[in-house]
Amino acid sequence: MSDDQYSSYSFLLDRTAKRVKQYAQQRFTELGFNVTVDQWIVLKHLYEHDNMKQNELAELLFKDNPTLTRIIDLLCDKGLTVRNVHPTDRRSFVVNLTKEGIRKVEQLTPKVKAIRLKAWEGLSERDFNQFKKILDTIYNNLG
Amino acid sequence: MSDDQYSSYSFLLDRTAKRVKQYAQQRFTELGFNVTVDQWIVLKHLYEHDNMKQNELAELLFKDNPTLTRIIDLLCDKGLTVRNVHPTDRRSFVVNLTKEGIRKVEQLTPKVKAIRLKAWEGLSERDFNQFKKILDTIYNNLG
DNA sequence: TAATAACTATTAGTATAACAACTATTTTGG
């Protein structure tokens, strides 16, 4: 493939990732979810793996520590999460959902799924597997 | 495809787009390019389509006006672009590369291509076409 | 033509992202 043809991959990738996030955020706002897409991702993972250290959570979500610190700050301000001291390492906090945080995740999960599915209309499982293979290859090439 | 399986597309997409940008930015910094990835994209498009109004440029690059205003501010501070008044519409500016801006684009273009190509190792033109088809479909589904 | 609407760019405010620097801890190695 020619260099020029190839160079457009980053443009396509960036454009699409931006629109996917933008679309979700707009639905979130319209529907009064009162969380951002990134805050939602943190909540969802906490629902599935509660009691995680911040740096474990950051690694899982491919976010760096400062970014996660600030997202957790906002979630704590909203009363959806709490920081608890780590039982054996006083440098660390473990992050937990509050009751309200748990309720929020349970309320929003099916709605978020519906929003996410919109993007995939007209595409097949075969497409998904191709898509995954290519994205993983790019990801690993740059790792 | 199941909802859950499907839901991971946005994660894969976001993760990969982030790494592609981050990888490029790290190489840019290492090699002393002295521009960000987004600033580079603006410079490159100005090289190919000079004398554009800011809002035309913003639309072409999928950036909003405030974002583009600030990128242009930074590029002007660096002496790489200038704003000129639009000949017939005093609300608008047209943006042009300076001589230094032109030199910068010509110097960096082959280096940027090499950086971009790294991601695509082990992938074929067939993969690229699949990739493009899927990304375009997602993009249009949400448009 | 005059009032209104639409448009262009900017500014302000909040959120995310990356990096560097810092504090407080814990771990390591001599």
Place this chain on the structure above:
DNA sequence: CCAAAATAGTTGTTATACTAATAGTTATTA
């Protein structure tokens, strides 16, 4: 055991993204 290195989290800075608001200009239309 103690000094040095590593680690966890926070804070600061810069850049980008999105929304809302604003000033200045142009287009519309009553």
